[in-house]
Amino acid sequence: MSAVDEYLAQFEDEQRTRLMEMRAIVRAAAPRARETGSSRMPTLQLKDRDLVQYAAFGQHLAFYPGRETLAAFEDDLAGWKHSGSSVQFPLDQPLPAELVTAMTRHAEALLRAALTG
Template sequence: MTIIEKYISNTPEDRHAKLQQLYTIIKQLIPEATEKMSYGMPTFYLNGNLVHFANAKNHIGFYPAPSAIEAFKLELAEFKTSKGAIQFPLDQELPVDLIKKIVLFRLEENAKK
């Protein structure tokens, strides 16, 4: 069991499916990334932190850095966002295609470092 899988297993059971889905999407897109915990959150790292995600009280948090929030602000309009965070509501499906685009954006961004 990876450190991220352990994190997911310690969240409320009704969150497991969404957190596992998010984890799988990211892992499949960037299998070469290191998985770790950073700021208490599951983190994918390659040439720096790529993305974090976390279980929150009322949503699933996705943290792709402020640059990604800005780059995808139109597509993120239906979600609550802040400088570096996106909130995915628990009662909606994850926006898989958007998540993939954001992860690949961050991968490209970190590759330029």
């Protein structure tokens, strides 16, 4: 069992279902990224550098696409609770798949640019 599967297995149905949705969205958005369990939460990495992370907390999922990506999507995040490093998606609302996809792709573009110099 992978570290991500172990992480998902610890949650009850609703949280696990939402985590699996998030997993599918970010993996589809960055299919070349490697899935791992970094910082004790599901993480996608490129060349051993963290791309995005996500985790379940109480009544929400937290998504960590990086500070630059969050700043670039500031207007799109107006309806969501967010900080400089993460955005929270309440469990009782549908995940905004298009927004998560766009942020994941943006984070990937930034990381690829940084890796190529």
